[in-house]
Amino acid sequence: MSYKEFGEAPVIIVDKGSVGIVETKYYTFAHPPNKFILDNGKTLGPITVAYETYGRLNPQRDNVILVEHALTASAHAAGKHHPEDKYPGWWDVMIGPGKAFDTTKYFVICSNILGSCYGTTGPSSINPETGRPYGLSFPMISIRDMVRVQRELVKHLGIKRIRSVVGGSMGGMQAIEWALLYPEMVDSIILIASAARTSPQSIAIHRVGIQAIMDDPNWNNGDYYGKAFPEKGLAIARMLGHITYLSDKWLWEKFGRKHTDPATMKLNLNSKFEIESYLEYQGTKFVKRFDANSYIYLLRSIDIYDAAEGYGSLKESFKRIRCKRVFVSSFSSDWLYPTYQSEEIVEALEANNIDVVYHEIKSPYGHDSFLLEYEILTPLITDFLNSI
Amino acid sequence: MSYKEFGEAPVIIVDKGSVGIVETKYYTFAHPPNKFILDNGKTLGPITVAYETYGRLNPQRDNVILVEHALTASAHAAGKHHPEDKYPGWWDVMIGPGKAFDTTKYFVICSNILGSCYGTTGPSSINPETGRPYGLSFPMISIRDMVRVQRELVKHLGIKRIRSVVGGSMGGMQAIEWALLYPEMVDSIILIASAARTSPQSIAIHRVGIQAIMDDPNWNNGDYYGKAFPEKGLAIARMLGHITYLSDKWLWEKFGRKHTDPATMKLNLNSKFEIESYLEYQGTKFVKRFDANSYIYLLRSIDIYDAAEGYGSLKESFKRIRCKRVFVSSFSSDWLYPTYQSEEIVEALEANNIDVVYHEIKSPYGHDSFLLEYEILTPLITDFLNSI
Numbered sequence: 001m002s003y004k005e006f007g008e009a010p011v012i013i014v015d016k017g018s019v020g021i022v023e024t025k026y027y028t029f030a031h032p033p034n035k036f037i038l039d040n041g042k043t044l045g046p047i048t049v050a051y052e053t054y055g056r057l058n059p060q061r062d063n064v065i066l067v068e069h070a071l072t073a074s075a076h077a078a079g080k081h082h083p084e085d086k087y088p089g090w091w092d093v094m095i096g097p098g099k100a101f102d103t104t105k106y107f108v109i110c111s112n113i114l115g116s117c118y119g120t121t122g123p124s125s126i127n128p129e130t131g132r133p134y135g136l137s138f139p140m141i142s143i144r145d146m147v148r149v150q151r152e153l154v155k156h157l158g159i160k161r162i163r164s165v166v167g168g169s170m171g172g173m174q175a176i177e178w179a180l181l182y183p184e185m186v187d188s189i190i191l192i193a194s195a196a197r198t199s200p201q202s203i204a205i206h207r208v209g210i211q212a213i214m215d216d217p218n219w220n221n222g223d224y225y226g227k228a229f230p231e232k233g234l235a236i237a238r239m240l241g242h243i244t245y246l247s248d249k250w251l252w253e254k255f256g257r258k259h260t261d262p263a264t265m266k267l268n269l270n271s272k273f274e275i276e277s278y279l280e281y282q283g284t285k286f287v288k289r290f291d292a293n294s295y296i297y298l299l300r301s302i303d304i305y306d307a308a309e310g311y312g313s314l315k316e317s318f319k320r321i322r323c324k325r326v327f328v329s330s331f332s333s334d335w336l337y338p339t340y341q342s343e344e345i346v347e348a349l350e351a352n353n354i355d356v357v358y359h360e361i362k363s364p365y366g367h368d369s370f371l372l373e374y375e376i377l378t379p380l381i382t383d384f385l386n387s388i
Numbered sequence: 389m390s391y392k393e394f395g396e397a398p399v400i401i402v403d404k405g406s407v408g409i410v411e412t413k414y415y416t417f418a419h420p421p422n423k424f425i426l427d428n429g430k431t432l433g434p435i436t437v438a439y440e441t442y443g444r445l446n447p448q449r450d451n452v453i454l455v456e457h458a459l460t461a462s463a464h465a466a467g468k469h470h471p472e473d474k475y476p477g478w479w480d481v482m483i484g485p486g487k488a489f490d491t492t493k494y495f496v497i498c499s500n501i502l503g504s505c506y507g508t509t510g511p512s513s514i515n516p517e518t519g520r521p522y523g524l525s526f527p528m529i530s531i532r533d534m535v536r537v538q539r540e541l542v543k544h545l546g547i548k549r550i551r552s553v554v555g556g557s558m559g560g561m562q563a564i565e566w567a568l569l570y571p572e573m574v575d576s577i578i579l580i581a582s583a584a585r586t587s588p589q590s591i592a593i594h595r596v597g598i599q600a601i602m603d604d605p606n607w608n609n610g611d612y613y614g615k616a617f618p619e620k621g622l623a624i625a626r627m628l629g630h631i632t633y634l635s636d637k638w639l640w641e642k643f644g645r646k647h648t649d650p651a652t653m654k655l656n657l658n659s660k661f662e663i664e665s666y667l668e669y670q671g672t673k674f675v676k677r678f679d680a681n682s683y684i685y686l687l688r689s690i691d692i693y694d695a696a697e698g699y700g701s702l703k704e705s706f707k708r709i710r711c712k713r714v715f716v717s718s719f720s721s722d723w724l725y726p727t728y729q730s731e732e733i734v735e736a737l738e739a740n741n742i743d744v745v746y747h748e749i750k751s752p753y754g755h756d757s758f759l760l761e762y763e764i765l766t767p768l769i770t771d772f773l774n775s776i
Contacts, residue, residue, distance in 0.1 A: 142654060200645060204667055207660075207664040208624060215600075215621070236599055239596050240593075240628065255588045256588060269524065269684065269688060272595075273588065275588040304654055
């Protein structure tokens with residue numbers, strides 16, 4: 001595995017079975033009068049949801065696993081779109097025959113989140129009222145909105161019950177909201193490196209990235225579609241994001257103080273340490289695949305997320321949960337969604353006598369462990385799913 | 389103490405004695421042929437050093453304390469320049485009659501570092517060869533260069549021996565270099581929240597800030613003097629810096645998830661949490677007082693710093709040290725210069741049979757503890773200095 005694969009949503013290929021060639025499908029819905037009412041009272045619609053499914057829905061329709069993606073991933077969680085694709089979907093290590101989410105047993109659904117830019121309606125989508133991309137006329141969205149939109153998809157697929165909703169990072173927030181908004185539908189949730197509310201440190205780090213995008217002259221108050229893209233600002237936001245996905249320890253191991261050109265290290269202000277070159281590569285790569293406005297809206301949806309909102313406390317909020325069991329895991333070196341945030345969830349669940357399986361996994365990879373530690377996660381999740 | 393005072397170089401006023409009204413002095417030197425040879429072989433000069441002194445040099449000239457400042461501070465460490473000044477110097481809590489660096493006993497010197505913008509030669513100084521500010525024609529500088537320049541000042545003041553060189557953060561790096569470059573002059577060093585080499589995580593964080601400055605259209609390849617200042621880029625760099633000076637725990641305590649306008653939190657993309665408003669304030673304040681090029685050059689001098697450079701290992705390097713004793717302290721919540729980095733120093737000192745006093749101080753304030761925890765530091769440092 002080369003270092004370029006690290007960072008959020010690295011892609012690893014394993015030798016177990018693949019779901020094969022898959023395609024992204026789309027579902028568009030429009031509530032009368034053609035609008036969906038958001039958490040903040042604003043309306044939006046019609047809304048399109050991009051999604052993929054792996055495995056088969058059984059006749060009882062009770063083998064459904066819902067996979068919630070993190071910040072910048074897509075509905076393409078497993079398999080390949082074309083045989084010649086270099087990489088499979090973002091969580092291919094976990095989804096497929098014989099894998100943690102075994103597609104010979106489960107019907108796995110992954111959909112792109114509201115506000116994103118991979119087929120689901122977001123700020124870069126065309127606003128039917130103007131015929132132009134929404135840009136900043138797109139309403140602010142919340143994690144709850146993402147889940148409520150996904151609920152429309154699930155309903156459309158004729159599914160009334162979900163075996164497990166699983167999510168890492170921001171995906172875990174969506175899983176929590178599934179259990180809170182639709183308690184009667186959710187048998188279990190699996191939370192990996194997640195949190196029930198966003199820390200002020202995360203909000204602070206997000207702000208730096210948002211500011212960098214907004215200060216890019218090309219951002220143009222969000223109206224840059226068809227014009228120059230605010231790639232410098234978005235690259236800075238992504239570089240910073242990457243730092244938070246890794247760990248100090250891992251950076252020492254992987255990069256240390258290695259310099260790309262030691263002879264010029266003390267002479268040339270622009271010569272770079274390897275870690276800098278790595279970040280630059282990640283920033284450059286990212287701006288080719290992600291929309292700047294989507295990045296801002298999604299960070300903001302994380303910032304405002306608090307599972308206790310409207311309930312007073314997490315313990316009060318979790319009274320709604322009807323899961324048979326909950327799986328929670330954190331990673332020792334994750335400083336973006338640190339262990340104490342998973343423990344907060346575990347405590348609130350236990351205070352409500354909800355059966356919880358909790359693992360703090362020792363790992364040097366920081367927050368990215370939720371994507372990298374699949375060998376540790378697989379048996380834990382397999383056992384958990386078998387116990388539901 | 390209001391929250392606005394937090395962040396690097398907050399200023400706290402205590403009731404103990406003050407050094408009173410002080411003034412910044414300047415020393416300019418020019419090695420023949422008018423140039424100083426830097427660590428990287430480049431030449432620079434003449435060089436001016438801004439400095440302040442507090443207390444009196446005793447007849448034996450052996451009561452000297454050298455205070456090394458961190459990234460963005462100045463020679464103005466204690467007292468006030470004018471009676472109506474709102475705040476005293478940046479380490480006034482530690483320097484003065486009856487304080488840790490007791491000016492009734494010690495002659496305290498603080499000078500602005502090479503490359504800065506508070507009177508000592510830096511990128512914003514006039515290049516005598518062109519009559520215009522150096523900008524990017526300023527050579528890259530190292531921590532060793534800062535110390536070698538300061539050595540010229542010390543020599544000029546007729547001082548041959550230093551009781552203690554003290555520095556927090558990057559100031560500690562300078563203190564280490566004093567002990568390595570001029571072992572015969574240095575009786576002791578005091579390192580607070582420092583490191584013997586910069587971690588890849590710090591380099592990575594610095595890169596994001598440097599990139600934000602360089603991407604600001606006003607930066608103009610460093611040639612912005614007399615024109616529009618790259619304030620947006622520098623503000624972003626400073627906001628990010630501030631996050632690293634604090635701690636997750638402290639941010640929860642001080643800001644939590646408080647919002648400046650809860651009614652618009654979910655409606656207005658630009659409404660802000662208090663932590664964001666705080667960072668914005670810090671960014672805006674900073675760009676009025678600091679030069680963007682200096683910020684880049686100083687971050688770079690930290691990045692390239694490794695006390696083992698030229699020696700193979702820290703243990704080998706520290707063989708040069710002739711201090712009677714060394715004081716090392718770290719702070720439990722400091723993630724910019726974490727405890728393990730102080731421990732690395734302690735181990736290398738002990739491996740050379742150098743007498744070390746080491747304290748890991750429990751504090752919630754993160755890296756800024758080196759400025760805020762003066763009540764804890766004062767008795768520890770007083771005892772240490774009495775033991776020399």
